[in-house]
Amino acid sequence: MxxxxxxxxxxxxxxxxxxxxxxxxxxxxxxxxxxxxxxxxxxxxxxxxxxxxxxxxxxxxxxxxxxxxxxxxxxxxxxxxxxxxxxxxxxxxxxxxxxxxxxxxxxxxxxxxxxxxxxxxxxxxxxxxxxxxxxxxARTETALEQRTGALLAAQVRIQELEQAQAAAEATRQALETEIARQQEEIDARDQALMQARADFSGDLDKLRGSAALAEERLRAAEKRALLEIERERVVSARSQKELEAAARRAEQRETRHREEIQALQVQLGDARHQAGVMEGSLAALRDSNAAYVAELNVLRLQPATARTNQATLQKRPQYSAGTPKPRQATPKVVTKKRAAS
Known part of the structure; x- marks a missing residue:
């Protein structure tokens, strides 16, 4: 060995x-x-x-x-x-x-x-x-196909969200138009009321000399003025209700869109976990969603502004039965005065 x-x-x-x-x-x-x-x-x-x-x-x-x-x-x-x-x-x-x-x-x-x-x-x-x-x-190709399917689903969901955002934008514009129209009507009524006050003051100065003759006519004018004021109040209350209903509809749309955005964020989180390479597209989607939420916040502020304006209108002084100043009372009183003359 x-x-x-x-x-x-x-x-x-x-x-x-x-x-x-x-x-x-x-x-x-x-x-x-x-x-x-x-x-x-x-x-x-x-x-x-x-x-x-x-x-x-x-x-x-x-x-x-x-x-x-x-x-x-x-x-x-x-x-x-x-x-x-x-x-x-x-x-x-x-x-x-x-x-x-x-x-x-x-x-x-x-x-x-x-x-x-x-x-x-x-x-x-x-x-x-x-x-x-x-x-x-083969396993890699299968995984790639699955990730491609998830990516396509995310893209479809993005398109759906963009369509929903466009619809919400159209609704917001329509609501802004309606609020602007109602505001214009309120401004016109304020101007008419101020004009009626001025006209009534002038007519009242003219009628002081013939108070005894026009007392009964004045009472009738006061009744008509009260009715006109009541109608104005009813119209104002109806406008307030319409504004509140529009605000509720806007809040409901905002809640529904927020839920959709939250669900989409969950789906986007899954897609981000499955395909990191799509983070750029998902970041763009998050930016779009942020812009969409910002627009919804702006839309939510519009009804609040309208309610503030309406509250300001309601706080203006109202005329009692003793001092009616309707928009249509003055012409009638003047006509009767001329007839009496």
């Missing part, structure tokens, strides 16, 4: 020396063949050569080993055919060379078969790796 270990150590040292001396791979394999056969009495094989040298491909030691045996046979044949050798020695040498040749050929064939088996195993392993990569590719 110690001799075998010593031979292995010496062989490793000699191979290291040959590696430093022969940098070319084929020359190194040829020298290792000669070292094994002539120095250590070991029949070299392709597998053994590759284990010792570990350079090049597996076909290199096989080719070098074949060339080594061919060269050895040629050199042996020359020595056998030397005229100084006896015939018995020539025959024995020929048999020895033939035996060595047969054994080396068998070893080379075995080594070649081993190389073929190794190559086949590597081929099978490579096929398994290719199959695994194809399966992984």
């Amino acid at each position: 110690s001799d075998s270990l010593s031979d292995e150590i010496r062989l490793a040292g000699e191979i290291d020396r040959l590696k430093a001396e022969y940098p070319k791979t084929r020359e190194l394999y040829r020298e290792v063949c000669a070292l094994l056969f002539f120095r250590f009495g070991v029949t070299p094989t392709a597998n053994r050569l590759y284990q010792l040298v570990k350079r090049g491909s597996m076909s290199t030691p096989t080719q070098v080993l074949g060339e080594f045996w061919v060269e050895l046979r040629e050199k042996s044949r020359v020595r056998i055919e030397h005229p100084d050798l006896p015939a018995e020695l020539q025959a024995a040498a020929g048999e020895l060379v033939a035996t060595l040749w047969t054994k080396s050929t068998a070893s080379a064939q075995a080594a070649l078969e081993t190389l073929r088996n190794d190559a086949e195993a590597e081929k099978v392993s490579a096929r398994s790796e290719v199959a695994a990569l194809q399966a992984e590719l």
Whole structure:
């Protein structure tokens, strides 16, 4: 056992020396063949050569080993055919060379078969790796299709939100138009009331001289003024109710849109978790939603402004039954005064 270990150590040292001396791979394999056969009495094989040298491909030691045996046979044949050798020695040498040749050929064939088996195993392993990569590719394609579907769904939802936003914008504009129209009507009524006050004051100054004659007419005018004021109050109350109903409708639309926005934010969160690469599109959607909420806030402030204006109108002083100033009373009183004259 110690001799075998010593031979292995010496062989490793000699191979290291040959590696430093022969940098070319084929020359190194040829020298290792000669070292094994002539120095250590070991029949070299392709597998053994590759284990010792570990350079090049597996076909290199096989080719070098074949060339080594061919060269050895040629050199042996020359020595056998030397005229100084006896015939018995020539025959024995020929048999020895033939035996060595047969054994080396068998070893080379075995080594070649081993190389073929190794190559086949590597081929099978490579096929398994290719199959695994194809399966992984199929899984990746499936995941990509799922993410693409989620992205398309998010885009459809974005389009729906944009349509809803356009509808809300149209509703907001219509509501602003209605509020402006009602405000104009209120302003016109205020102006008419102020004009009626001025007219009534002038007529009252004229009627002071004939108060006794116009007392009954004045009472009738007061009744008509009270009716007119009551009608104005009814109209004002109806306008207030319409404004409140419009405000409630706007709040309901705002609540519904806020719920849709919250649901969309949940969907966008899922899409962001599934496809990080779509964060730019989703950021744009969030900006659009923020603008949409800002517009809804502006829309919510419009009814509040209208209610404030209405409250200001209601706080204006009302005329009692003793001092009526209707818009239509003055012309009637004046007509009767002229008739009395």
